[in-house]
Amino acid sequence: MTTELEDLLRTGMQRHGGDRSVPPRLLRDAARHNRRRRTGAAALVATGVVATGAAVGVSAFNGPAAHRASTATPTHSSPHSTSPRILTAAYVASRAETAIDASNAVLYTRSTHGNGVTWKMWTDRRTGDNLGVSYDKAGNPLTATLVPGKGGRVTVVDYQTTSWWTYVPVTDPQHAPRLDPKAKRVNLDAFDTPAQIKEALADGDLTLVGQQRLSGRNTVHVTHTFDKGGLRLAMDMWIDATSYLPVRTAYQSPQLAKGQRSVSDLTWLPRTETNLAKLSLRIPTGFRHLSGPPKENLSGGVG
Amino acid sequence: MRPEHRFDRLEELLATRGSVLLGAAVLLTGGRESGEDLLQHALERVLRHWHRIEGDPEGYLRRTMYNLATDRWRRLGRRREVIGPPPVVAIADRAEQIDLRDALVRALAHLPPRQRAVLVLRYWEQCSEAEVAATLGCSAGAVKSAASRGLHRLRELSGADLRTTEPRIPEKSLPEGRS
Numbered sequence: 001m002t003t004e005l006e007d008l009l010r011t012g013m014q015r016h017g018g019d020r021s022v023p024p025r026l027l028r029d030a031a032r033h034n035r036r037r038r039t040g041a042a043a044l045v046a047t048g049v050v051a052t053g054a055a056v057g058v059s060a061f062n063g064p065a066a067h068r069a070s071t072a073t074p075t076h077s078s079p080h081s082t083s084p085r086i087l088t089a090a091y092v093a094s095r096a097e098t099a100i101d102a103s104n105a106v107l108y109t110r111s112t113h114g115n116g117v118t119w120k121m122w123t124d125r126r127t128g129d130n131l132g133v134s135y136d137k138a139g140n141p142l143t144a145t146l147v148p149g150k151g152g153r154v155t156v157v158d159y160q161t162t163s164w165w166t167y168v169p170v171t172d173p174q175h176a177p178r179l180d181p182k183a184k185r186v187n188l189d190a191f192d193t194p195a196q197i198k199e200a201l202a203d204g205d206l207t208l209v210g211q212q213r214l215s216g217r218n219t220v221h222v223t224h225t226f227d228k229g230g231l232r233l234a235m236d237m238w239i240d241a242t243s244y245l246p247v248r249t250a251y252q253s254p255q256l257a258k259g260q261r262s263v264s265d266l267t268w269l270p271r272t273e274t275n276l277a278k279l280s281l282r283i284p285t286g287f288r289h290l291s292g293p294p295k296e297n298l299s300g301g302v303g
Numbered sequence: 304m305r306p307e308h309r310f311d312r313l314e315e316l317l318a319t320r321g322s323v324l325l326g327a328a329v330l331l332t333g334g335r336e337s338g339e340d341l342l343q344h345a346l347e348r349v350l351r352h353w354h355r356i357e358g359d360p361e362g363y364l365r366r367t368m369y370n371l372a373t374d375r376w377r378r379l380g381r382r383r384e385v386i387g388p389p390p391v392v393a394i395a396d397r398a399e400q401i402d403l404r405d406a407l408v409r410a411l412a413h414l415p416p417r418q419r420a421v422l423v424l425r426y427w428e429q430c431s432e433a434e435v436a437a438t439l440g441c442s443a444g445a446v447k448s449a450a451s452r453g454l455h456r457l458r459e460l461s462g463a464d465l466r467t468t469e470p471r472i473p474e475k476s477l478p479e480g481r482s
Contacts, residue, residue, distance in 0.1 A: 005407075005458055006426065012404030013427040017326030022317045026339060030346035031310065094351055 089206035092220050092239060097201050099244040100194050105268040106275040111192045113262045117142070121192065122278045124149065126271065131279045146281040155281055156293065164283050165290040191235050191249040192264035200224040200235060214238050219247060243268070313349065316361055323428065324368065330423045331372040333412035345371055366438050369424070373416040373439065403461060410460035418453035421446055 103125050111119040116137040123130045128149020134142040144157040153166040191197055201224070209221040218241040225234045238248040250263045269275040317324075328345075329338030345368035349360060356363050411419055417439070424435040425446075432450075436443045 005454055008404050009407045009422065009454075009457065010426045012408040013326075013330055013423070015404060016408045017330050017427055020322050020325045020329060020335075020338075022321030022325050022342070023339065026343050027310065027313060027317060027346055030343050030350055033343075033347050034350040094348075098352070 089208040089222055092208060092222055092244070093201040093206055095244040096239050096246060097198055100198055100246070103194075103245060103268060104271050106271055106278065107194065108267040108269055108275075108278070109192045109264050110267075111262060111264040119192070122275075123194070124271075124276065124279055125194070129279050131281055144281055146279075157281065157283060157287065158294075159284075161288075161294075162284075162286065163288040163290050163294075165293050167293050191237070191251050191262075192266075197237070197246050197249065200226075200237070209236075211241065212238065214248060217247070218242070310350070310353070312360060313346070313353075313364075316359075316364070320361055324365065327365075327423050327427055328368060328372075330408070330411060330427055331369070331416075331419060341368060341372060362438075366440075369420050369438055370440075373420045406461040407457055410457050413460060414453050414456055418449045418456070421449040422453045422457075425450055 105125050107121075107123040107125055109119070109121040109123070111121070113119075118135045118139075119132055120135070121130060121132040130147045130149065131144065132147075133144040136142055141159045143159065146155040147169075148154070152168070154169055155164065155166045157164040191200060205225050207223045207225070209223055212219050212221045219238040220241055222237050222239065223234050224237065233252065235249060235251040237246055237250075239246050245268050246266055248263065248265050250261050252261050325338060325342055328341040329335055332338045332341050345364055348367045348371070349356065349364050352363075411422065414422070420439060421435055424430045424438060425432075430438065432443045432446045435446045439446070
């Protein structure tokens with residue numbers, strides 16, 4: 001029965017889909033739209049420069065306090081700005097994905113969560129090596145985790161128990177180790193890694209909010225909305241208008257109390273020896289070496 | 304090199320394989336106009352990354368088009384067209400079989416995008432399960448499952464169509480993208 005159905009479907013498709021020549025205008029139009037996108041990016045950068053000039057002018061007029069305000073927090077550009085009209089969210093997403101892929105930088109990410117925990121992460125974009133250190137409200141380190149990009153043993157330092165250990169992570173994501181339960185990082189679902197950001201960008205459900213000033217630079221603000229656990233959630237992202245690398249994400253996780261957000265600032269550092277050295281993890285003198293992860297601290301992985 | 308010469312390979316590809324790709328786009332979207340839109344959208348993507356594409360761009364264009372059809376195209380909320388009568392083709396066949404074929408193709412528009420993409424790859428592009436899996440970036444098992452569900456659903460829909468001449472639109476469609 002299925003075979004007959006398959007045959008009918010096959011021949012039906014041939015009747016409907018066959019003998020369709022591609023209009024020559026298709027490639028022409030695609031190339032023209034592609035060029036228009038590039039022009040749009042150039043226009044955005046150009047108008048961004050104008051906006052910068054305008055912001056500086058206002059700051060100078062209103063004094064230092066106004067200048068601090070204009071650089072410390074995102075400020076919406078004029079609604080009459082011309083650049084958002086020629087930009088699309090899809091274009092910004094595509095440029096950002098390309099920029100992330102092409103980046104060889106040492107990525108420094110500082111994330112703050114509503115529970116008071118701060119994370120500092122350094123990632124070598126070339127090798128994938130990653131060092132993450134969590135801090136409590138007072139700024140004391142809680143844990144540090146060094147994950148080699150090419151696999152191998154993960155090193156964890158627990159500053160509270162003054163101990164350290166290594167383990168081989170399991171590859172099955174269902175049984176992946178949950179590190180640092182004190183920091184509750186895994187459940188927070190912050191958007192602070194290039195992979196997470198790229199996934200959000202590729203998801204397609206993006207809205208272009210507009211051009212904004214953020215910490216003295218011109219950025220494009222986009223919002224990614226998605227469904228999770230029956231909730232409609234949103235993640236805001238600010239993308240540098242020149243390099244198209246994301247510089248900030250802000251996310252209201254359902255794990256956090258109302259009004260609290262996970263905010264991650266991303267700095268794409270040049271790949272210098274000094275910056276690469278930030279990825280080294282030094283075990284403090286006197287820390288106990290455990291043969292494997294303590295059961296209460298880690299599930300999954302092989303010690 | 305003049306700018307227009309940069310896309311010579313793409314022009315050649317469209318000249319030789321364009322009708323197959325456009326046919327797939329029409330079947331994926333349910334209409335000629337939206338099919339052309341989909342193919343053009345995929346071409347724009349290819350052009351955007353043209354400097355990074357080496358070798359034959361057909362695989363890249365095909366993957367892009369199917370991914371757009373199953374993901375972004377759906378999210379962008381493109382208007383779904385209903386496939387109209389096919390061009391008149393002289394095929395000696397029983398009228399009821401032709402009706403059933405048309406009903407099957409029209410019913411295709413009511414499947415979730417993923418199932419539709421799997422069936423178009425399997426029965427229009429004649430791809431193996433492994434090739435479908437590679438194009439859509441999923442496992443062969445997922446392809447097999449989506450094809451089986453899609454065919455089952457088509458049988459239901461076209462069966463109703465034979466009695467009513469128009470495919471019956473399911474009262475409650477399956478969740479989009481689920482396969």
